Amino acid sequence: MKIIECPRDAMQGREVFIDTAIKAAYINQLLNVGFDTVDFGSFVSPKAMPQMRDTAEVLDLLDLFHSKSKLLAIVANVRGAEDAMQFEEIDYLGFPLSISETFQQRNTNKSIQEALEVVANLQNMCEVKGRTLVTYLSMGFGNPYGEPFSADLVAEFVGKLDELGVKVIALSDTIGAADPALIEEVFKTNTQAYPEIEFGGHFHSRAEHIAEKVEAGLRGGCRRFDGAINGFGGCPMAKDELVGNVATEALIEVLEKNGYDLGMNQEEFGEAMKLAKFVFQ
């Protein structure tokens, strides 16, 4: 079972700039907890995402020596991937592909077809440089724009990514629209059809729906979940309604209740929760 903690997602939509040293202190604390991966920053246009403009400087301040966590950075084009790959410390590059044409344009100023070409390039770059590409399928459970969506359409996208050699796909409910039955169906279909691909669940959810969504993911075969402490975050590019991430503390509770031993350091997690209050005040 893998938990991916996403301070990047928690921070990126904040209008007030979070000081570089504060970002680094928070991420350093998260690195002590024992998460599989920390999605710590992004190498994207500072005009598109001003909060993340200091990702390289943050990275310089991270203490990775004592951490078992891997680092993931989001990139939205080849240039961002080249920048991220300057840093040996980054294991995973994450790219936001979308099932929604509108969201793909809003988020990366590209059509889905163009974005798939970027995925192909990034996958090649990752193979050459020994990194792993995580492709997020955003609006993976429906979209607010009235565009076509179905579980079959998700499977079609997964098929295209499989052809490109992508090994990790995070099915993302960008706006928190998914109900448990749909989550279970989408995961089940894809985990059964592509056993060699690791599927992640990146859900946005109000607190009261977290348990049912995570349990639906578990039933569908998901063993990789994204979360953010306190449920902060939400994609500012989706605009219409910002629903926060799955709160990590709730995610941990549900997974433990379902019998998973996550091997987390509770004390360090408690410290991270305290620090989060200060960072996101």
Ligand SMILES: CC(=O)SCCNC(=O)CCNC(=O)[C@H](O)C(C)(C)COP(=O)(O)OP(=O)(O)OC[C@H]1O[C@@H](n2cnc3c(N)ncnc32)[C@H](O)[C@@H]1OP(=O)(O)O
């Ligand atoms: C669901 C999620 O939460 S995903 C994560 C959240 N979303 C994001 O981070 C969105 C990121 N999106 C982007 O960065 C942008 O949409 C882009 C760069 C992919 C495409 O935007 P475009 O405007 O088409 O890019 P274009 O190539 O024309 O460049 C525009 C400007 O950005 C700069 N830029 C482009 N790519 C990068 C990059 N990787 N790093 C830094 N700057 C960049 C260019 O230099 C240019 O700057 P200028 O206007 O000063 O000359």
